[in-house]
Amino acid sequence: MKPSLSFVILSLSLLALTILAVVGDIPYWVWYIPIGCAIFTTLVIYRGAYLPQNAVARGMELIQSQDYNNRLVKVGEHNADRIVCLFNSLIDKLRAERLLNREQESLLTLLIDASPMGVVMLDFNGMVSMVNSSFLKMSGYQAAEELRGKNIKDISYDMIPDMMRVPLGKAEVIRKGNFRIYRCYHLNFVQEGFKREFYLLESLTEEIMKAEKSAYEKVIRTISHEVNNSMGGVRSVLEIVEDEIDSEDIKQVIESCDNRCERMCNFIRAYADVVKLPLPVIKKFDLVKEIAGMTPFLQKVIKDGISLKFVQPKSEIYINGDAVQIQQVILNIVKNATESITSKGFIQIEVIPKQEGVELTISNNGKPISHEESKQLFTPFFTTKPDGKGIGLTFVRDVLNNHMAHYSLMTDSMGITRFTILFPKP
Numbered sequence: 001m002k003p004s005l006s007f008v009i010l011s012l013s014l015l016a017l018t019i020l021a022v023v024g025d026i027p028y029w030v031w032y033i034p035i036g037c038a039i040f041t042t043l044v045i046y047r048g049a050y051l052p053q054n055a056v057a058r059g060m061e062l063i064q065s066q067d068y069n070n071r072l073v074k075v076g077e078h079n080a081d082r083i084v085c086l087f088n089s090l091i092d093k094l095r096a097e098r099l100l101n102r103e104q105e106s107l108l109t110l111l112i113d114a115s116p117m118g119v120v121m122l123d124f125n126g127m128v129s130m131v132n133s134s135f136l137k138m139s140g141y142q143a144a145e146e147l148r149g150k151n152i153k154d155i156s157y158d159m160i161p162d163m164m165r166v167p168l169g170k171a172e173v174i175r176k177g178n179f180r181i182y183r184c185y186h187l188n189f190v191q192e193g194f195k196r197e198f199y200l201l202e203s204l205t206e207e208i209m210k211a212e213k214s215a216y217e218k219v220i221r222t223i224s225h226e227v228n229n230s231m232g233g234v235r236s237v238l239e240i241v242e243d244e245i246d247s248e249d250i251k252q253v254i255e256s257c258d259n260r261c262e263r264m265c266n267f268i269r270a271y272a273d274v275v276k277l278p279l280p281v282i283k284k285f286d287l288v289k290e291i292a293g294m295t296p297f298l299q300k301v302i303k304d305g306i307s308l309k310f311v312q313p314k315s316e317i318y319i320n321g322d323a324v325q326i327q328q329v330i331l332n333i334v335k336n337a338t339e340s341i342t343s344k345g346f347i348q349i350e351v352i353p354k355q356e357g358v359e360l361t362i363s364n365n366g367k368p369i370s371h372e373e374s375k376q377l378f379t380p381f382f383t384t385k386p387d388g389k390g391i392g393l394t395f396v397r398d399v400l401n402n403h404m405a406h407y408s409l410m411t412d413s414m415g416i417t418r419f420t421i422l423f424p425k426p
Contacts, residue, residue: 058087118201120152120163124194128152138201152199159184163199173204175374231261280322280402284426287326287358288317288351294327295349301331302338302347311350319358319423325399332396333362333419340366340417360421368411 070091074081112119118135122128128147139157141147147155153164159182162174166186174182185200235258242254295310302308319326330349337347345365352359393409400407406422 116203118203119198120147120201121198122152122196124196126151126197128155135201138203159201163201166199168197228265231265235261280325280399282320282322282403284318284320285323286316287319287360287423288313288315290323290327291330291349291351294330298331298334301335303341305344306338306341307346308334309346309348311348313351313353317351317353317358318426320426321403321423322399326403329396329399329421330360330362332393336393337362337364337366337417337419340364342367354422356422357425358423360423361418363416363418365416367417368415369409369417374410 074084112130113132115132116134118138119130119132120128120135121130128150131141131144131147136142136144136147138159139155152160159174163184163186166172166184168186168188171183171185174184181204183202183204185202186197187200188195188197190196238254238258238261242251242258245251245254291310292312295308299308334347334349341347341364347362347364350361350363352361396407400421404424407420409417409419411417
């Protein structure tokens with residue numbers, strides 16, 4: 001019986017007893033007895049029914065509102081206090097569980113954000129729900145809010161199409177035309193009975209480049225040592241034989257062999273020079289002035305039928321670097337460009353100041369770079385030329401890496417091949 005109904009019944013009973021006491025000429029002291037009983041009964045009902053019910057209602061309100069910081073207060077009634085203790089114990093456990101979950105979630109978020117691997121997590125509908133700092137840095141975005149809620153295919157980042165081609169549950173190595181190498185994982189986990197997909201993007205560029213450089217340095221040192229020693233001995237023998245022979249025909253043969261030995265030594269020396277590349281002497285210099293100064297020399301390097309144009313800015317543009325090494329980089333790029341042009345064409349050099357640094361672009365309309373070739377660019381000893389050594393772009397790569405520059409080499413949809421270099425702000 002609800003306390004409110006009990007109060008109504010008791011009130012009616014008291015009213016009836018009062019009427020009987022007045023009408024029936026009953027002594028007044030008699031009706032004090034039911035009044036006292038009614039008060040006592042009311043107190044018993046209040047303590048035994050209302051207080052426990054009120055404690056349960058208050059506890060349910062705290063749980064429903066997820067307010068785990070407040071506690072129920074004991075009221076001095078045995079059953080009500082038992083309910084209070086039970087609810088306080090339950091609230092303590094819920095609070096501890098929530099704190100543990102929040103700590104684990106916070107720790108997991110911090111670990112994901114601190115990971116050197118780019119992380120892209122999708123929600124149940126395939127929309128981006130979370131990205132970490134590494135992915136923002138890789139993709140060039142400033143804040144996660146720019147990507148959250150977007151479909152992954154709508155993200156403006158050249159790695160996205162390659163990432164989406166990775167089958168679920170697999171990992172693949174992705175090579176981009178601007179020397180970048182990544183390993184992409186496409187995985188999923190189950191949450192609330194539904195699968196949620198996510199991508200992990202790991203940069204392998206620096207690791208692989210170090211391994212490649214260490215490997216080819218060892219190979220070149222070994223080959224250089226053996227070839228130079230062998231060719232030195234052969235040339236000494238040829239010189240002795242030439243002094244002992246009078247026949248002009250044989251002397252011509254010996255001279256031809258000696259020239260071939262010298263060319264072989266020079267060929268190996270070119271590889272050795274790449275290995276011995278000194279660290280740059282960093283100084284601030286005007287890049288526009290340096291390019292303008294070497295333009296007449298570059299005109300002599302290119303073939304007939306090819307026009308060379310330097311779009312010279314009106315103002316000076318400074319960078320920090322080794323001017324001699326940067327000149328050699330430009331020379332190598334221009335030589336590669338002129339060799340890719342079969343007949344008539346153009347080579348254009350342009351320097352553009354950017355907010356993030358200074359951009360140097362050397363473009364040409366020569367033979368386009370195929371998708372397969374773009375995967376091998378900047379790889380030691382890789383060349384598309386029949387008589388190439390495959391060290392020109394290796395030299396360029398090492399110099400630009402030492403200058404902390406970002407660079408890319410690719411052919412656009414119009415058939416124009418661009419070598420783009422972004423030097424850091426001086």
